[in-house]
Amino acid sequence: MGNEKPATVQVQSVDRALAILDILAIRGEAGVTEIAAELDVHKSTAFRLIGALEQRRLVEQVAERGKYRLGFGIVRLAGATTARLDLPRESQPVCERLASELDETVNVAVLDSGQATNITQVYGTAAVTTRNWIGQRTPLHATSSGKVLLAWADEDELTAATDTLERYTPSTITSRSKLLSELDLIRERGWGSTNEELEIGLNAIAAPIRGGSGDVIAAVSVSGPAYRLTVESFPAVAETLRVGAAEISSRVGYFGEA
Amino acid sequence: MGNEKPATVQVQSVDRALAILDILAIRGEAGVTEIAAELDVHKSTAFRLIGALEQRRLVEQVAERGKYRLGFGIVRLAGATTARLDLPRESQPVCERLASELDETVNVAVLDSGQATNITQVYGTAAVTTRNWIGQRTPLHATSSGKVLLAWADEDELTAATDTLERYTPSTITSRSKLLSELDLIRERGWGSTNEELEIGLNAIAAPIRGGSGDVIAAVSVSGPAYRLTVESFPAVAETLRVGAAEISSRVGYFGEA
DNA sequence: ACGACTTGTTGTGTATCGCACAACGGAGGC
DNA sequence: GCCTCCGTTGTGCGATACACAACAAGTCGT
Numbered sequence: 001m002g003n004e005k006p007a008t009v010q011v012q013s014v015d016r017a018l019a020i021l022d023i024l025a026i027r028g029e030a031g032v033t034e035i036a037a038e039l040d041v042h043k044s045t046a047f048r049l050i051g052a053l054e055q056r057r058l059v060e061q062v063a064e065r066g067k068y069r070l071g072f073g074i075v076r077l078a079g080a081t082t083a084r085l086d087l088p089r090e091s092q093p094v095c096e097r098l099a100s101e102l103d104e105t106v107n108v109a110v111l112d113s114g115q116a117t118n119i120t121q122v123y124g125t126a127a128v129t130t131r132n133w134i135g136q137r138t139p140l141h142a143t144s145s146g147k148v149l150l151a152w153a154d155e156d157e158l159t160a161a162t163d164t165l166e167r168y169t170p171s172t173i174t175s176r177s178k179l180l181s182e183l184d185l186i187r188e189r190g191w192g193s194t195n196e197e198l199e200i201g202l203n204a205i206a207a208p209i210r211g212g213s214g215d216v217i218a219a220v221s222v223s224g225p226a227y228r229l230t231v232e233s234f235p236a237v238a239e240t241l242r243v244g245a246a247e248i249s250s251r252v253g254y255f256g257e258a
Numbered sequence: 259m260g261n262e263k264p265a266t267v268q269v270q271s272v273d274r275a276l277a278i279l280d281i282l283a284i285r286g287e288a289g290v291t292e293i294a295a296e297l298d299v300h301k302s303t304a305f306r307l308i309g310a311l312e313q314r315r316l317v318e319q320v321a322e323r324g325k326y327r328l329g330f331g332i333v334r335l336a337g338a339t340t341a342r343l344d345l346p347r348e349s350q351p352v353c354e355r356l357a358s359e360l361d362e363t364v365n366v367a368v369l370d371s372g373q374a375t376n377i378t379q380v381y382g383t384a385a386v387t388t389r390n391w392i393g394q395r396t397p398l399h400a401t402s403s404g405k406v407l408l409a410w411a412d413e414d415e416l417t418a419a420t421d422t423l424e425r426y427t428p429s430t431i432t433s434r435s436k437l438l439s440e441l442d443l444i445r446e447r448g449w450g451s452t453n454e455e456l457e458i459g460l461n462a463i464a465a466p467i468r469g470g471s472g473d474v475i476a477a478v479s480v481s482g483p484a485y486r487l488t489v490e491s492f493p494a495v496a497e498t499l500r501v502g503a504a505e506i507s508s509r510v511g512y513f514g515e516a
Numbered sequence: 517a518c519g520a521c522t523t524g525t526t527g528t529g530t531a532t533c534g535c536a537c538a539a540c541g542g543a544g545g546c
Numbered sequence: 547g548c549c550t551c552c553g554t555t556g557t558g559c560g561a562t563a564c565a566c567a568a569c570a571a572g573t574c575g576t
Contacts, residue, residue: 011275
């Protein structure tokens with residue numbers, strides 16, 4: 001955790017405390033000794049840091065002298081953020097309808113420091129489904145949401161994201177020029193897709209969600225196994241998705257042309 | 259901000275950083291100098307602390323060299339919390355229906371370190387309405403939600419909350435024995451109310467929301483001006499609210515008797 | 517029932533790091 | 547063009563975060 005040197009000067013103890021939040025987000029719950037090991041600090045250090053988070057209710061103890069988990073202070077802070085929190089809330093019912101209609105997993109993701117972060121997820125009814133993506137970050141060039149977010153990203157974000165393109169499957173796009181062509185196509189037709197580019201057997205389609213100012217602020221996607229979500233079905237599924245994306249956009253304040 | 263001595267030893271810089279999150283939650287956005295003044299630290303100190311939060315995406319800068327606001331890292335952490343995040347999400351549609359049906363502001367609040375914290379709010383249609391409570395904390399003894407949460411609180415929470423009872427209006431209950439009697443009545447009939455106890459002209463009614471284990475985890479309330487939400491209307495409104503509370507309870511996993 | 521082990525928690529001295537200070541660059545207003 | 551204010555940066559120093567030692571409590575095996 002501490003082996004990567006941050007780009008900017010930062011406050012070590014604050015960074016450690018925030019790392020604890022990430023650890024608890026990933027693990028659900030964890031004890032002092034576990035967290036100390038993960039942070040590579042003494043357990044008394046971890047204990048004090050957890051105490052500081054506990055004081056502000058960002059962390060709470062599950063049981064007396066037991067494990068810790070994220071506290072309601074996180075939700076309280078999230079509740080106080082700007083309308084961007086509306087996105088998970090407003091997209092939820094639309095995602096439920098899309099999941100029901102398309103019978104596959106539906107996600108909403110936002111661009112967050114060089115990766116796509118999933119904030120909403122609704123499963124289809126099939127037993128064979130995708131895993132839980134919420135809170136997880138996925139590479140931009142190898143996901144349908146990521147490509148859509150890149151298609152409307154600013155120059156800096158695009159440059160940073162196309163610096164190195166990691167290959168995940170034989171189908172992953174690792175050529176910058178090929179990726180840029182694909183982004184042109186996405187902007188033109190209004191949707192993006194991946195065909196076994198992140199994972200063998202996994203396909204996905206995504207459409208842009210716009211904010212009040214018309215900028216693309218998120219992407220809604222549907223994903224599923226390639227044998228169900230076939231390439232031939234992409235245009236039809238994309239059309240349904242674009243309707244849903246337009247509805248989410250209007251719910252968060254975008255009333256322009258969709 | 260730093261004038262109250264915390265009950266437990268804590269990490270000063272971590273506490274300051276978390277205080278910044280609270281400042282940004284309250285103000286929406288703030289600059290370095292503003293935050294420094296609020297924390298009573300040098301602006302370079304504030305700048306470093308903000309930088310540490312920015313590194314972890316809990317804070318982001320609105321514009322280059324400009325003000326800061328809470329970042330998407332908060333939502334990502336919130337998205338990773340346990341089912342308790344479901345409460346805002348699951349209560350939203352029920353609150354919308356209740357607001358439509360009762361035509362007053364509907365809130366959901368949880369007990370959070372000696373106060374009621376509002377996590378969901380839906381307005382009625384009237385032009386005369388209440389202000390936004392989300393993320394804000396209200397005193398337990400002077401709000402309907404607070405009383406309901408107290409009625410089912412454990413002994414420690416109850417003792418702490420009834421230590422000093424601040425008077426907000428001539429009607430505020432400031433007698434501990436009188437408050438305890440009121441809590442008995444609330445448990446008996448299943449709802450609580452305030453009649454101009456927090457603010458002149460403001461009335462409210464609340465009902466308990468139960469979690470999977472049957473414990474009371476939140477309260478749903480309706481509030482409005484006293485001339486509309488009259489004391490005579492309380493029992494009927496309370497009944498509607500209890501139905502809504504039961505529905506929210508079942509949505510978050512409570513299937514016992516309601 | 518008891519001993520061993522592990523974990524959470526606490527007191528404390530010290531070295532590291534958070535801090536304020538001084539200074540700079542940029543933006544905005546006059 | 548100058549002044550003011552704010553965000554940002556480099557740096558020395560003392561306050562605080564840290565590890566260490568130790569203790570209390572819970573769990574498990576015998």
